[in-house]
Amino acid sequence: MIFEVWAPRATSIELSLPDSRRPLRRRDNGWWSVEAPEAGHGTDYRYFVDGEGPYPDPRSRRQPEGIFGPSRVYDHARFTWSDHEWKGRDLRGSIIYELHVGAFTAEGTFTAALDRLDHLVELGVDFVELMPVAPVPGGRNWGYDGVDLYAVNETYGGPDGLKELVDGCHRAGLGVILDVVYNHLGPSGNFLHPFGPYFAGYAGSFWGEAVNLDGPDSDEVRRYFIDNAVQWLRDYHIDGLRLDAVHALHDRRAVHLLAELAAEVDALACSVGRPLTLIAESDLNDPRMITPLEAGGLGMTAQWNDDVHHALHTAVSGERHGYYADFASMEALAKALTHGFVHDGGYSSFRGRSHGAPARGVPGYRLVCCLQNHDQVGNRPAGDRLPLTALKLGAGLLLTSPFTPMLFMGEEWGARTPFPFFTDHVEPALREGEAERRAREFEGFGYDWIAPDPSAEDTFLRAKLEWSELKDEEHWSLLCWYRDLIALRKAMPELTDPRLDRVRVEFDEASRWLMVHRSSLSVMVNFCPDSVTLTVPLGGLLLASDEGVTAGRDWVRLPGQTLAIYRSEINS
Structure with missing residues (x-):
């Protein structure tokens, strides 16, 4: 060879x-x-x-002994696929389920995750989104310290294990999205420097040195990342990529790396005959990110939208610190549900400046929105999750929204297991300094930063989902609520309609109730502990979060902290 x-x-x-x-x-x-x-x-x-x-080889396909060991030749053609009938899955109308392979099951492997696919199918989600699977230092990591980007973490099961999981997902009717990190590499085991100018020579973000995307010899550096993306989509049959923190890609070229990648992936989709999805994590609130290439945009299929998360979180939790301050009103939540971006050119108090641009004409499915994700849970000091009542209300609004909903593993039953930040660096300096570095990263966020040691094994073990919780009535009840909401979303075209200009919201700031109108459907939520009675068009109740919700022909009574979905006899 x-x-x-x-x-x-x-x-x-x-x-x-x-x-x-x-x-x-x-x-x-x-x-x-x-x-x-x-x-x-x-x-x-x-x-x-x-x-x-x-x-190791910069394009190593396998690192059987980890990031400090030798590369191993791996022939993709030796794996036998069974997903020949798989035609892919479009993001439109879909629901994403994000998971960390190591914490999703007790075993923490691709094989063990396969055994839980029935749960996801019964839940009703359409895509599984895997947090990064590139090799990392030690035996546990969120995945964003990855190196050897063409290889697969052996702890999870290596390249064949990933292919078996993808193959199994496709047999179950589930698409697979893989989280990839192109804005930096991990600080440990990164051996690209001796080979060439892969890096720009300055700190590109809090996480590491900027990648050389626009300097001398950057043509091949860009090719390194584009070829990596193509590998996952072509050789691993992955259906889409979530691109980590694209705002940390420093690229001043006329054709941005993302636009170049979008064109390459579009050509690949034509070749393989199935849709391929690119989802950017961006905090820029720039609609050009999700504007098609032919319309002068960067061509991403969708992007994560934190504004919807922040507005939902403040409404159901009551938190107002840090970046949540601008999202604390019912008005902000109403704007998030009807415009996508809350910061669309106005002042951001957290940033101390104006931020964003309006998402006019952007269909809601291009905005991936959540109530929880790995960042919004794991970037809290203790990695704590929302309580059950908050999840009921938030899920009711998220899963009836015009956006692409994303759930975080265990959310659907109100998992009590935390998801704190964890690593396993082998170099003493990195291992001992991780907690301090983590605290510095979140200065100004309004937290009293008391967090478990990221390097302690117990921090990781406590993050593993406890599937036995599903035996408890309160957790099973919440799972049934999520299933009912998802089933209703798939049964009612009004709920997947991505046209934001067709979403109408009423609210009362003082009483803290809000009503979202989606054609003939109205989603009513009472965030206060006191009951409220709302007037509605003639119709009937479809779904309620609590048995105490009652309805007449033209009214609905919501006890404290409840949500109801009502259908009028004529379009509202």
Whole structure:
């Protein structure tokens, strides 16, 4: 087989095999290659750069001994797929379920996750979104400290394990979205520096050095990330990618990396004959992110929208600190539900400046919205989740909204297990300084930062879902509520209608009730502890969060902290 590596500034590259070392020959554009007929699937190898090393392959497909071990040749063609009838899944009308492979089950593997797919099918979700699966230091990590971006974490089950999970999801009718990180690499085990100018030479964000997307030799750096995206979608049959923190991609080129990636993925979708989705995590509130390429945008299918989360969170929790301050009113929640962005050019007190632009004409499905996700739970000091009552109200609004809803693992039954930040760095300096670094990251967020040690194994173990909680009546009841809401969403076209200009909201700031009108459906929620009676058009009650909700022909009485969905006889 032929080994290839990009190292434009090196004077010599050597391939190290188990029983030999041989030099590579320089080719055009900084690439080096050598043929090794004796090597094949399963062969371990490394590189020496200018006599230094050994280093893993920057495009290593497998790291069986972890980030400090050798690379291993992996042949994608050796895996037998059974998803030949899979035609993909469109994001429109879909619901996403985010999970961390290591914490989703007690075993923390792809194989164990397969055994829980029936639960997700019965819940009614359409996509499974996996937090990053690239190799990381140690045995536990959120995944955003990944290196060796073309490989798969062996702790979870390696490349074959990921393929088996994707294959199983497709057999179950579930699409798969993979969270990928292209704005930085982890601080441990990152051996790209010796090979070439993969980095820009300055801190791109709080998390690490900026990637070289627009400097000298950046053509091949961009290709490194685009080829990585294509690998997941083509070779692992992944249906979409969630792109971490794209606002931390420093790119001043006329054609942004995201636009280049969108064009490449669109071409791949035409080739494989199934829809491929790109979801950006962006806090810019810039509608160009989700404007199609042909209309002058960056071509992302969708983006995460924190504004809806913040408005829902403040309404159901009562929290007002940090960035929640601008979202504490019923007016802000009403704007989030009808306009998508709350900060659409107005003043952001958390940032101390104006922020965002209006999302005029953007269909709601392009905004992925949630009540909880790994960040909004895990970036709290203790990683604590919302209580059951808050989840009932928030889920009622989220799952009847015009957006693409996303749930976080365990949310559907009100899991009591926290999801704090956890790592397992092997270098003492990184391990011992992680807690302090984490506290610095969230200065100004309004938290009294008392958090468990990120490096302690128990911090990770406590994050694992306790599936036995489903035996408790209160957790089972909440699961049934989520199932009913999802079933109603799929049965009523009004609820998946993405046209924001067709959503109408009434509210009372003092009494803290809110009513969302979706054609003939009205979603009424009472956030106060006191009961309220609301006048509605003639009709009947479809679904209620509490048995105490009562309704007449033109009124609905909501006890404190309850939600009801009502259908009028004529469109409101």
